Amino acid sequence: MSGARSDKRLEPACLPWRVSCRRRARPKPKSVRGMLTHPANVGVLAMTNRYVVVTGASRGLGRTIALALARSGFSVLAGVRRREDGEAVRRAASGWLEPLILDVTSGESLRAAAADAERVTAGRGLAGLVNNAGVVLFGPLEQVPLEAVENLFRVNVFGVIAVTQQFLPLLRQAAGRIINISAVNGKISIPFLSEYNASKSALEALSDSLRVELAPWGIRVSVVAPGAMRTDIRAEGVRHWAESRASLSPQKHALYERQFGKLRELMAQVDSTAAEHDPVTQAVYDALTAEVPQTRYLAGPDAAQWMQMASLPDAQRDAAFLSMLG
Numbered sequence: 001m002s003g004a005r006s007d008k009r010l011e012p013a014c015l016p017w018r019v020s021c022r023r024r025a026r027p028k029p030k031s032v033r034g035m036l037t038h039p040a041n042v043g044v045l046a047m048t049n050r051y052v053v054v055t056g057a058s059r060g061l062g063r064t065i066a067l068a069l070a071r072s073g074f075s076v077l078a079g080v081r082r083r084e085d086g087e088a089v090r091r092a093a094s095g096w097l098e099p100l101i102l103d104v105t106s107g108e109s110l111r112a113a114a115a116d117a118e119r120v121t122a123g124r125g126l127a128g129l130v131n132n133a134g135v136v137l138f139g140p141l142e143q144v145p146l147e148a149v150e151n152l153f154r155v156n157v158f159g160v161i162a163v164t165q166q167f168l169p170l171l172r173q174a175a176g177r178i179i180n181i182s183a184v185n186g187k188i189s190i191p192f193l194s195e196y197n198a199s200k201s202a203l204e205a206l207s208d209s210l211r212v213e214l215a216p217w218g219i220r221v222s223v224v225a226p227g228a229m230r231t232d233i234r235a236e237g238v239r240h241w242a243e244s245r246a247s248l249s250p251q252k253h254a255l256y257e258r259q260f261g262k263l264r265e266l267m268a269q270v271d272s273t274a275a276e277h278d279p280v281t282q283a284v285y286d287a288l289t290a291e292v293p294q295t296r297y298l299a300g301p302d303a304a305q306w307m308q309m310a311s312l313p314d315a316q317r318d319a320a321f322l323s324m325l326g
């Protein structure tokens with residue numbers, strides 16, 4: 001965890017996403033609008049050769065990461081599923097940012113996105129890939145719908161593998177870096193999040209082996225593991241759980257009634273103290289620019305506490321969770 005050195009040549013005078021430390025925004029030439037659909041213009045937009053792809057940039061952490069990197073001088077290809085989301089994030093950007101239509105669960109979409117990125121980068125390669133897109137699933141393992149579990153793994157695990165496979169040729173051209181957005185759940189299994197825990201644990205396992213596999217090309221792989229951040233992800237997870245409970249028989253419904261109520265309360269509490277996104281954007285920035293990036297970044301005020309809990313003997317950790325769930 002310790003010992004990462006920032007590359008002073010690349011680090012801006014102040015981290016650009018810090019509210020207290022604003023830099024002058026880079027002017028965005030009007031001519032870059034719609035470039036991805038006009039490959040003839042690609043040569044014009046080589047403002048820098050530090051191209052980065054961020055998946056799941058329509059909202060939440062991915063949007064913040066994409067905007068922060070664009071503000072700091074990276075040329076950002078912001079992965080979104082819908083054109084209107086792409087337009088919105090492009091309008092919000094104060095640096096070079098272009099939407100890249102990309103659904104991590106669709107091979108066809110990924111092939112098209114990689115071809116677009118290849119045209120835009122025009123032989124310069126990618127300096128980074130931030131695998132951020134992710135979904136959550138709450139509920140007792142006994143009752144979560146299998147289709148929802150399959151979708152979770154398609155996005156959080158197979159999606160990361162598929163995106164990485166598609167963009168590796170471009171990353172290799174520039175000895176770019178891969179940053180996988182995990183969660184504290186990659187190291188600690190929180191009850192009623194079994195499938196999410198398992199998906200992040202898988203993501204961390206594959207990041208560790210990938211780091212060694214890609215070392216010959218100087219491609220670094222880092223994991224960023226945030227604690228609770230202020231986004232809609234938990235509210236959506238709880239809403240889905242409530243929806244899926246609605247179709248259960250009264251007997252099954254009753255089985256986890258008390259825990260469901262308790263978890264809702266806990267989530268409301270977590271949401272009220274969830275952090276702003278600075279620690280995550282800082283970790284991603286460091287992973288992209290430090291001469292020796294960390295293999296793993298914990299991000300957020302509660303992350304270290306979760307790691308302490310992860311290191312408890314199993315029986316003690318179980319007891320702590322049981323008392324939390326009342």
Ligand SMILES: NC(=O)c1ccc[n+]([C@@H]2O[C@H](COP(=O)([O-])OP(=O)(O)OC[C@H]3O[C@@H](n4cnc5c(N)ncnc54)[C@H](OP(=O)(O)O)[C@@H]3O)[C@@H](O)[C@H]2O)c1
Pocket residue numbers: 055056057058059060061062080081082085102103104105132133134135155181182183184225226227228229230231232233
């Ligand atoms: N928020 C937290 O407290 C927290 C903590 C630890 C880790 N994380 C991790 O951080 C990452 C971002 O989370 P968040 O809180 O920012 O979530 P969020 O606000 O719900 O945003 C999720 C993003 O993923 C995108 N996405 C979902 N399915 C996709 C697919 N099939 N293809 C492409 N994009 C897809 C969404 O796009 P659409 O808008 O098109 O749905 C959206 O941009 C996730 O990997 C999450 O596990 C979050």
